[in-house]
Structures are given as structure tokens and as C-alpha cells.
Amino acid sequence: MTERAEKHSSAEAAGDRTREDTTRRLERAMGALGTAVMARMDERLPWFRALSAEDRSWVGLVAQAGIAAFVEWFQHADEGKPTPNIEFFGTAPRELKRSISLQQTVDIVRVVVEVVDAQVDELAAPGGEDQLEQAVLRYTRDVAFAAAHVYAREAEVRGAWDARLEALIVDALVRGEVDDGLHSWAAALGWTSAPVMVIAGHAPEGKPETVIDRLRDRGRRSGLDLLAGVQGERLIVIVGGAENTAEAVRQVVPKFGPGPIVIGPEVPDLHTAARSARAALAGLRAACGWPDAPRPVHADELLAERAIDGDADARAQLIENVYVPLAGTPLLDTLATYLEQGTSLEATARLLFVHPNTVRYRLKKITELTGYQPTEGRSAFTLQVGLILGRLSESALP
Structure with a gap:
């Protein structure tokens, strides 16, 4: 060595x-x-x-x-x-x-x-x-x-598990299955936001995971609480805790694909969000009936199209909003005659044997009671559908 x-x-x-x-x-x-x-x-x-x-x-x-x-x-x-x-x-x-x-x-x-x-x-x-x-x-x-x-x-x-819970929540709301399980899943995600609204539209191109990640990123930067799910060609977004609804919608809309976007009504909490989801999805199905609808459009603005398409909620809402307040009063006959006469004041007054100013007064009262203005095209169409549905509901009674 x-x-x-x-x-x-x-x-x-x-x-x-x-x-x-x-x-x-x-x-x-x-x-x-x-x-x-x-x-x-x-x-x-x-x-x-x-x-x-x-x-x-x-x-x-x-x-x-x-x-x-x-x-x-x-x-x-x-x-x-x-x-x-x-x-x-x-x-x-x-x-x-x-x-x-x-x-x-x-x-x-x-x-x-x-x-x-x-x-x-x-x-x-x-x-x-x-x-x-x-x-x-x-x-x-x-x-x-x-x-x-x-x-x-x-x-x-954790991210994969959260994504699974998120998909389950969206699916449960779409199917209307609101139970204790839904609230447990939401609690696991830390969801405590209120009020809540559901927005439905078409999903953009790309993998569903990528679409939802982009939405989450937009939500974080905008200070919004979001849950989202892609179901086939549909993108469904649950927005919670928005102080300014219009601003929240404006932040979310760019993440949807081409086509109509429908905003469900605002509800108090996640427990009642199934109603908002039903309205948004029904509006999305019926939106093709109003090609010139704004984008996005509120589900309540599509009540007539939804009712014609078979949406039971929209039919009940139209009857409640249009027919019930007018039933049993001269206003109902005035509205029916006015619509049948092509919204002509003079023709309506002649048939009812009243002065045109009386017709004007009654039309104003109809607007106050229903929220729809008979002299405006879209409102007149909605009133017509509500009137027909009310008559059908009365004829169906025993």
C-alpha cells in the first residue's frame, strides 16, 4: 500500500x-x-x-x-x-x-x-x-x-376530490335533488355564500377541466364564489355571494361558448338554487324561440317561450303574474279585446262601448298589476300567452 x-x-x-x-x-x-x-x-x-x-x-x-x-x-x-x-x-x-x-x-x-x-x-x-x-x-x-x-x-x-364534489353539487341541482348530502358536499368545499344564482349556456371548446379551471381563476380574481360543471355541451355556473349581480354576470359571460346565455333568478341560498337552475336550463332550451334575445338574458324574460316549450314552472308563473290579477275584472276583457284587435285603441273602445281614454286607463292598470306593458311588442306577446294559459287552466278545472 x-x-x-x-x-x-x-x-x-x-x-x-x-x-x-x-x-x-x-x-x-x-x-x-x-x-x-x-x-x-x-x-x-x-x-x-x-x-x-x-x-x-x-x-x-x-x-x-x-x-x-x-x-x-x-x-x-x-x-x-x-x-x-x-x-x-x-x-x-x-x-x-x-x-x-x-x-x-x-x-x-x-x-x-x-x-x-x-x-x-x-x-x-x-x-x-x-x-x-x-x-x-x-x-x-x-x-x-x-x-x-x-x-x-x-x-x-384534494383538487381532484374538490372537482368531484363540485360536479356532484351541479348535477344534484340540475336534477333537483336537494338534500342533506348536497349541503355536506358544499360545506366540504367551504361554500357558505348567499344569495345564489345559476347561469347556463354552451361550453366553449376545450377540455371540461380546462374550462372550469379558467372559470375558477376568473372567480378568484373577481372575488366571486363559483361552482361550475360541464354537462355535454352545456356549461352551468353557480355564482354565490355577489354584491353586484350585473358585474358578477359580466365577469362570467366571457368564459361561455357561442350561443345564448340564460341567468336564473336570484335565490336566498344553495338549498333553493335548484329553482334557479331549472329556470336557467329551461330558458336555454327555449332561447331559440327568441333569436334576438340579449346575451345574456334573464330566464324570466323568456317566460313565454319557456311556457310554450312545456316548462311547468313558467306556465304557473305566467298564470300567477298575468291571469290571476286580472281575472274577474273588466281589465281581463279589455286586455283580450286589445290583443285580438291588433293593439288598436279605437277598435277596442268600439267593441267595449267605452271611450279610448278608458281603454288607456285600463291598459295602465294592467301594466301596474302584471308588470307587462300591453303596448310593447314583447310584453304583449307574454300577456297573450299568459291569457291563453289562464283560460286553459280554468277550463281544466272540474
Whole structure:
């Protein structure tokens, strides 16, 4: 054996002895290190002080497990043993990983490094200070990267689960199945928003996941709470907690594909959102009956088309809004005659044997009672449909 080889072998042996001595010192100091780390976190990290006693205890166990894993790894680090991933993080419950962010995990790692660095001279065997310091830096660096990987995986799993819950909520509202399960799913997503409205239209080109991600991004930037689902060619968006409905709609509309967009009525909460969803989807089906409809259009503006298309809700609403307030009064005959005479005041007055001003007065009262103006084309059409539906409903009574 050459002199150089002998010197190298002697140096390795000395390094091994130093590592063994340092390892024994670390093993004896593990309890004290854990206590020092907890004290330093309590001193330096406000978020740690705000944790519950149970969560603080779990963080302490995680820190202690991390120190023990380092000592075990350091003992064999010279053999090329790779730094471990953070299996020791699995000692904590899943809920802790949700209440502590990745940045806070990095804070914990940083505190551990500071505590160990401050005691390197006492912990390392004589001549082993650099050896210990380099090992600590390598270990904590790899643990930080491993923590980032764990959080990324958790976020991916959580994101997939959230997307599934979101799809279930949208599907349940579309089918009108509002029960305790719907509220449990919404609670899991942190949904507490009110009021609520549902917007329906055609989905743009692209994968459904991409479409919904874009909507979520727009919602976050606009400060809106959004749930969305793509069902075939339809895109359904649930908007919650909007202070300005018009502004909320304006933010969402660009994310729809070509074609009509229908806004369901605003409802108090998610429990009643099925009504808004029914109206929006019925309006979307019937929108082709009004080619010149604005985009977006409110579902109530399509009541006549929806009723003709067979929407029971729209029929009941038209009867309630148009026929019921006028039934049993001269206003009903006046409206029927006015519409049948092509909205001619003079012809209506002649047939009813009244002055044209009387007809004008009655038309004004009809507008006040129904909200529809007989002299305006769209309103006259809606009134005509409501009148017919009311007559049909009365004839169907026994």
C-alpha cells in the first residue's frame, strides 16, 4: 500500500470515529434539541402560538421525529445513504397537513436548522464541526424539497376530490335533488355564500377541466364564489355571494361558448338554487324561440317561450303574474279585446262601448298589476300567452 493510500485510509478511519462520536452525542441530546426547537418556535412563529394545544403537540412530535430521523441518517451518511423523504411527517394526522401550510413547514425546518447550528460546537465531536454542519444543511435542504412534494401531492388529491364534489353539487341541482348530502358536499368545499344564482349556456371548446379551471381563476380574481360543471355541451355556473349581480354576470359571460346565455333568478341560498337552475336550463332550451334575445338574458324574460316549450314552472308563473290579477275584472276583457284587435285603441273602445281614454286607463292598470306593458311588442306577446294559459287552466278545472 502506498503512503498516499495509507494516509487516505487513516483519514477515513478518523472521520468514521468522529462521526460515531458525534452520533452518540446527538443521540444523547435528542430530547434537549426537541425541547429547544419547541421553545424557539413558540418564540419566533406567531402562527405556531395560535395553534390549538393538540396541534402544537403534533408539531412537536413531527419535529422530534425529524431530529431522530436525522440522527439515524447521519450515522450512515458516509456510506452514500440518500437523505430520506419525510415519512416522519406521517406521524401527524391528515388534518394537521391541512391546517399548516407549506411555508409554515419550511419555517419549522428553518427553526430546527437554527437550533442545531447554534449547538454545533457542543454536539459535534472534536474536529467534526464541519462534518455535522454540512450534514445538517444537506438533510434539511432535501427535507424541504420532500415537504414540497408531499404538499403538491396532497393538493393534487384534494383538487381532484374538490372537482368531484363540485360536479356532484351541479348535477344534484340540475336534477333537483336537494338534500342533506348536497349541503355536506358544499360545506366540504367551504361554500357558505348567499344569495345564489345559476347561469347556463354552451361550453366553449376545450377540455371540461380546462374550462372550469379558467372559470375558477376568473372567480378568484373577481372575488366571486363559483361552482361550475360541464354537462355535454352545456356549461352551468353557480355564482354565490355577489354584491353586484350585473358585474358578477359580466365577469362570467366571457368564459361561455357561442350561443345564448340564460341567468336564473336570484335565490336566498344553495338549498333553493335548484329553482334557479331549472329556470336557467329551461330558458336555454327555449332561447331559440327568441333569436334576438340579449346575451345574456334573464330566464324570466323568456317566460313565454319557456311556457310554450312545456316548462311547468313558467306556465304557473305566467298564470300567477298575468291571469290571476286580472281575472274577474273588466281589465281581463279589455286586455283580450286589445290583443285580438291588433293593439288598436279605437277598435277596442268600439267593441267595449267605452271611450279610448278608458281603454288607456285600463291598459295602465294592467301594466301596474302584471308588470307587462300591453303596448310593447314583447310584453304583449307574454300577456297573450299568459291569457291563453289562464283560460286553459280554468277550463281544466272540474
